[in-house]
Amino acid sequence: MVSFNPLDIIIIILFFGIVLLIGFISGRYTKTDADDYLLSGRKVGLILFILNNVSAWYGGILGIGEFTYRYGIASWFTQGFPYYFFAFLFAIFFAKKIRSASLFTIPDKITVIYGKTAGLISAVLVFVLVSPAPYILMTANLISLIFHTGIILSLFISVFLSMIYLLQGGFRSNVFTDSFQFFIMFGGFVLMLIFCGIYLGGYNYLTLSLPPTHLELTGGASPLFITVWFLIALWTFADPGFHQRCYAAKSGSIAAKGIIISIFFWALFDFLTTSTGLFARASLPEIEKPVLSYPLLAEKILPAGVKGIFYAGMFATIISTANSFLFLSGTTIGRDFIYRIRKGSNEKRLKSYTIVGLIISGLLSILLAYEIPSVIQIWYTLGSLCIPAIILAVISSYYPKFKIKKEILITEMIIVVCISCTWYILRDIGVIKGIIYEIEPMIAGLVIGGLIHFYGIIRRV
Numbered sequence: 001m002v003s004f005n006p007l008d009i010i011i012i013i014l015f016f017g018i019v020l021l022i023g024f025i026s027g028r029y030t031k032t033d034a035d036d037y038l039l040s041g042r043k044v045g046l047i048l049f050i051l052n053n054v055s056a057w058y059g060g061i062l063g064i065g066e067f068t069y070r071y072g073i074a075s076w077f078t079q080g081f082p083y084y085f086f087a088f089l090f091a092i093f094f095a096k097k098i099r100s101a102s103l104f105t106i107p108d109k110i111t112v113i114y115g116k117t118a119g120l121i122s123a124v125l126v127f128v129l130v131s132p133a134p135y136i137l138m139t140a141n142l143i144s145l146i147f148h149t150g151i152i153l154s155l156f157i158s159v160f161l162s163m164i165y166l167l168q169g170g171f172r173s174n175v176f177t178d179s180f181q182f183f184i185m186f187g188g189f190v191l192m193l194i195f196c197g198i199y200l201g202g203y204n205y206l207t208l209s210l211p212p213t214h215l216e217l218t219g220g221a222s223p224l225f226i227t228v229w230f231l232i233a234l235w236t237f238a239d240p241g242f243h244q245r246c247y248a249a250k251s252g253s254i255a256a257k258g259i260i261i262s263i264f265f266w267a268l269f270d271f272l273t274t275s276t277g278l279f280a281r282a283s284l285p286e287i288e289k290p291v292l293s294y295p296l297l298a299e300k301i302l303p304a305g306v307k308g309i310f311y312a313g314m315f316a317t318i319i320s321t322a323n324s325f326l327f328l329s330g331t332t333i334g335r336d337f338i339y340r341i342r343k344g345s346n347e348k349r350l351k352s353y354t355i356v357g358l359i360i361s362g363l364l365s366i367l368l369a370y371e372i373p374s375v376i377q378i379w380y381t382l383g384s385l386c387i388p389a390i391i392l393a394v395i396s397s398y399y400p401k402f403k404i405k406k407e408i409l410i411t412e413m414i415i416v417v418c419i420s421c422t423w424y425i426l427r428d429i430g431v432i433k434g435i436i437y438e439i440e441p442m443i444a445g446l447v448i449g450g451l452i453h454f455y456g457i458i459r460r461v
Contacts, residue, residue: 002145002299004307011308012146015184015315019177020165026176027169034350037170038104038331039248044175049249049258051179052324054265056241058185059321061273061314062138062291068277069290072214074221075277080270082233084263090236091259096252097398098243106243106394107336113397114406116340121413123336125390128382130240130329132361135322136162137369142314145295155369159362162322166330167355171248174327181316188313189272191306192298196279199301209282228440232383238394240328326361333357385424388445389416392453404456412452420445 035041044052060079068075103109106126111119139161140154149157165173206215213220236242242259249255280293283300287293294314298307334353393409396402404412424441426432 002295004146005304007305008308008311009146011305012311012315015312016161019161019180019316019319022180023165023169023173023177027165027173030169030172032348032351034104034347036172037351038335038354039244040170040172040175042102042248043250044245044248044254045250046254046258046261048175048179049245049254050261050265051182052175053242053245053258053262054269055178055182055185055316055320056174056245056324057239057262057321058266058269059135059318059325060138061317062141062294063134064273065277065280065294066291068274069281069287069293071219071221072210072216072278072281073274074217074219074226076270076274077217077219078226078229080266080274082230083236084267086233086236087242087259087263087266090239090242091256094237094242094398095246095256095259098246099249099252099255102247104247104335105331106238106240106390107332109243109397110393111340113403114393114409118393118406118410118413119336120340121410122390122393123332123340125386125413125417126238126240126336127329127332128386129235129238129390130325130332131365131368131382132162132322132325132329133365133368135318135325136362136365138318139315139322140369141291142295142311142318145292146311152366152370155366158322159326159366162319163326163358163362166323166327166358170351170354171244171327174323175248177323178320181320184316185313185320186269186272188310188316189269189276192276192294192302192310192313193272193279195301195306196276196297200279200283206278206282209285210278214278214281222438224438224440224443228384228442231442231446232387234391235383235387238387238390240332241324244328244331326358326365327354329361329365330354330356330358333360381424384440384442385417385420385445388420388442388449389413391446392449396453402453402457404453404460408452408456408459412449412456415452416445416449419448 030037064075064079067079101109103112107119107123110122136155136158139158140151143149143157144151144154165177218226245258246252246255249258276297277293280297284293284296287296295311298310302310331354334350334355334357338353338356339350390413392402393413396404396409420441423432423439423444427437427441
C-alpha cells in the first residue's frame with residue numbers, strides 16, 4: 001500500500017497545473033497553417049530541440065523500473081546502450097537529409113520515393129509504432145495509485161492530461177511542455193538517488209543485496225532475447241519522433257548536433273533510473289508487480305514533499321512522451337490517412353484533420369492499454385511486428401543505392417508483416433516448439449525482409 005501526505009498531492013496537482021498552463025499559453029501563438037501547427041514553423045532551435053528530444057524519447061519509466069527489477073543492468077544494456085549507438089548513426093547519416101527534405105512525416109518521404117500505396121502501408125505501420133498506449137497505461141497506473149480511481153477512469157484522465165493543449169497548440173505546445181518536464185524528470189530522480197544513498201547505502205549495499213545476475217550485462221537472459229532488444233533499437237532509424245523533430249529544426253546542423261548532445265543526457269538519465277531500479281530490487285525483493293517498483297521504493301524511503309517531487313518526475317517522464325506520441329499518432333491519421341484519402345483535401349485543413357486524429361488516437365490507446373496491461377509486452381509486441389516491415393523502406397528512401405522497385409517494396413512490407421504476425425501467433429498458441437521457438441518474430445521478419453530487399457537491389461542492377 002502507498003499513502004500520500006497532503007503536501008505530496010499538492011505538489012503533483014501543481015505539476016499538472018503548470019504543464020497545462022504552459023501548453024495553453026504556448027498554444028496561443030500557434031497559427032493554423034500546416035508548418036506552424038505540425039512543426040512549430042520549422043524554427044526549433046538547439047536548446048529546445050535537445051530538451052524536447054530527450055524528454056520525448058524517454059517515456060517508459062515504469063517499464064524501465066519493471067525491466068530493471070527483473071533483469072538488473074541488462075535494462076541499460078538493452079534499453080539504453082543500443083539506442084545511443086543507433087541515435088548517433090541517425091544523427092550522422094539521416095538528420096540533415098531529413099531536414100533538407102522539408103516534409104512532414106515518414107510516409108511523406110516513402111510516398112515521394114515509392115508512391116501512394118507504399119506511403120499508405122507505411123502510414124499504417126507508423127501509426128501502430130507510435131501508439132501512445134504504453135505511456136497512457138503508465139500514467140493511468142500512477143493516477144490510480146495516487147487518487148484511487150479505477151483503471152478505466154484513470155486511462156481517460158491520462159489521455160486528457162496529455163492531449164487537451166495539443167488540440168489548439170499543436171507541436172509548439174508539445175515542445176514547450178516537454179522542455180519544462182525535462183527539468184522535473186531529472187530533478188525527481190536525482191532526489192531519489194540521493195535518498196537511496198542516504199537511507200540504503202552505496203554500491204556495496206547493492207552487491208550484497210542483489211542476485212548476482214542483476215549486476216551482469218545480460219541479466220541471465222538468453223542471447224536471442226538480448227539480440228531482439230538490440231534489433232528493436234533499429235527502430236531509431238524509423239522513429240517518427242526523430243523525423244518529426246528533424247523536420248521542425250531550424251537547420252539540419254541543429255538537428256544533428258541536437259541528437260548527439262541528447263545522447264549524453266539519455267546516458268545520464270539511464271544511470272539515474274537504472275540505479276533506482278537496482279535499489280528497488282535490493283530493498284524490496286518480493287514485489288508482486290515489478291511495474292510498481294519505483295512507487296513502492298518511494299513509499300519506503302522518501303519523506304513527504306520529496307515523494308511528491310519524485311512522483312512529479314515520473315509523471316513528467318511519461319507525459320512528455322505520451323503527448324509526443326499522441327501528436328505523432330494524430331498527425332499520422334490527419335496527414336497520412338485523411339489528407340491523402342479524402343478528395344479535394346488541402347494543407348489548410350491539416351489542423352482540423354490532425355485534431356480528429358488526436359481524438360481517434362486517444363480512444364484507441366485507451367482500448368489497447370486496457371487490453372494489454374503490460375508496458376514491456378506492448379513495446380515488445382509492437383516493435384517486433386512492425387519495425388522489420390518499415391526499416392528498409394525508410395533507409396532506402398534516403399539512400400538511392402538501396403532503392404528498389406516500388407512493387408517489390410510493397411510486396412516486402414506486406415509479406416514481412418504477415419510473416420512476423422503469423423510467427424508471433426504460432427509461437428503464442430504453441431504450434432512452434434523446440435529450438436525453432438527461440439527464433440523471435442522480429443528476427444523472422446528481418447531475415448525475410450532483408451532477402452526480399454536484396455533481391456530487389458539485384459533486380460534493379
